[in-house]
Amino acid sequence: MLQSNQFVASLTKLRIMKRKTSSQPASSTPPSSPHQSPHFPVKLNSIFDSKKPKNILKNSPAITTKASGEWVPLSIGKSELYLPLTFPTGQTFRWKETGPLQYTGVIGPHLVSLKQLENGDVGYHFHHTECEESARLALFDFLNLGISLSEIWEEFKVSDLRFCELASYLEGARVLRQDPLECLIQFLCSSNNNIGRITKMVNFLSSLGKYLGNVGGYDFHEFPEINRLAMVSETELREAGFGYRAKYIIGTVEALQSKPSGGLQWLAALRKLNLEEAVDALASLPGVGPKVAACIALFSLDQHHAIPVDTHVWQIATQYLIPELSGTRFTPKLCSRVADAFVCKYGKYAGWAQTLLFIAELPSQKAILPSRFCDAEKGNVATARQE
DNA sequence: GGGAGACCTAGTAA
DNA sequence: ATTACTAGGTCTC
Numbered sequence A: 001m002l003q004s005n006q007f008v009a010s011l012t013k014l015r016i017m018k019r020k021t022s023s024q025p026a027s028s029t030p031p032s033s034p035h036q037s038p039h040f041p042v043k044l045n046s047i048f049d050s051k052k053p054k055n056i057l058k059n060s061p062a063i064t065t066k067a068s069g070e071w072v073p074l075s076i077g078k079s080e081l082y083l084p085l086t087f088p089t090g091q092t093f094r095w096k097e098t099g100p101l102q103y104t105g106v107i108g109p110h111l112v113s114l115k116q117l118e119n120g121d122v123g124y125h126f127h128h129t130e131c132e133e134s135a136r137l138a139l140f141d142f143l144n145l146g147i148s149l150s151e152i153w154e155e156f157k158v159s160d161l162r163f164c165e166l167a168s169y170l171e172g173a174r175v176l177r178q179d180p181l182e183c184l185i186q187f188l189c190s191s192n193n194n195i196g197r198i199t200k201m202v203n204f205l206s207s208l209g210k211y212l213g214n215v216g217g218y219d220f221h222e223f224p225e226i227n228r229l230a231m232v233s234e235t236e237l238r239e240a241g242f243g244y245r246a247k248y249i250i251g252t253v254e255a256l257q258s259k260p261s262g263g264l265q266w267l268a269a270l271r272k273l274n275l276e277e278a279v280d281a282l283a284s285l286p287g288v289g290p291k292v293a294a295c296i297a298l299f300s301l302d303q304h305h306a307i308p309v310d311t312h313v314w315q316i317a318t319q320y321l322i323p324e325l326s327g328t329r330f331t332p333k334l335c336s337r338v339a340d341a342f343v344c345k346y347g348k349y350a351g352w353a354q355t356l357l358f359i360a361e362l363p364s365q366k367a368i369l370p371s372r373f374c375d376a377e378k379g380n381v382a383t384a385r386q387e
Numbered sequence B: 001g002g003g004a005g006a007c008c009t010a011g012t013a014a
Numbered sequence C: 001a002t003t004a005c006t007a008g009g010t011c012t013c
Helices: A005-016 A042-051 A132-142 A149-159 A161-169 A180-188 A195-206 A234-239 A245-257 A263-272 A275-283 A290-300 A311-321 A332-361
Strands: A096-099 A102-107 A110-116 A122-128 A211-215 A218-221
Touching (some): A102 A132, A102 A218, A180 A195, A180 A245, A180 A290, A245 A263
16 A cells, blocks of 8 residues: 555645745746647637637636746646656646646636756746635645655656656656546547647637637636537538547537536546446547547546557557467457556556656656667567567 | 447558 | 558447
8 A cells, every 4th residue: 555644644735834934036938939829710709709708708808918927836847747747748738838848728717837947846827716725625635645756756766667767867757647537538539639729629618618818828717617618510610620429529528417406516526436427428428438438537537557458558568468478469358458467567656657657758858768668669570578 | 149340531551 | 642551549340
């Protein structure tokens, strides 16, 4: 078992003690944006504005914020959270890079920026929030700070030499605790798709939510509620480039609306089930198969040993975990086989281990890893491992 | 039960 | 310049 008590304790302390210790010198970086803000078809917004002028885009006079000012330190250090290995690695498509080592996103109703400070720690800054205290709680929750990354990594390192080596280069790759609805809809968009287009699709849906502000050239919105999502037609989604996933969104939103307890509550309840039950429940939604279900389970439902098995993970697994299957083709049936192998090797937090191994396979990371980590990838020609 | 095909689309490789 | 294939899969025969 894992003892993260001290860690939680220190966090609690952090929360309780009003930082009277004069605020960090804070490397403030107003996010001047070299980025151009993504564009969405504007027509949809106007269409729906007329239908339901409610809380959609009631853009209070454009709050254009800069994350200047103070970065409040989380006091957890880089080993607990390194932003570039946590945010742009496929867990969420809602956060944007708004500066050097700086990412901005929305948690519930709160618009927040995070920045890796010069001392390695992470600082946060709320742009738009009505209650600083609840925003902070939401942030800690979202960052999954109740779990000590370094503690669980210690166990992985002991049992796996390769993990140990990779970990020294890829410190701070944390698993987030996202909102289940947001996570579900995002990964519905992800099937058989690439990050660029997924991001575009997620941006489109996000823009239906309440506008919160602009940071670094990006507009940020609360994630739209189920009823708001239900107002979009399949045709509109297709026109927005969703392809066949349009009907997944429509179908899933309808299914959620029809839940007796309400879709939100139904989703929230999945956090209390065991992994298999949660995955089965998710898979009852159109467009949710084993891979997507595992992503949602791991990234939003506290199912820390869920393993999203895709082609990459299949490669990893057949190379290092179940070499007897190397060379064979990946089929959905083998999903559970792979997942089992990961859990067997890494235990309760296998999903967290998988996350690091997955990140190590990304082209962006391969580039900065010593070449010996890449050798085995080409094929199993020279699987020269420790023998 | 499980193995092929089809499905949207943009980007890259032949 | 076309064609084929891939990319964080799922659904349907």
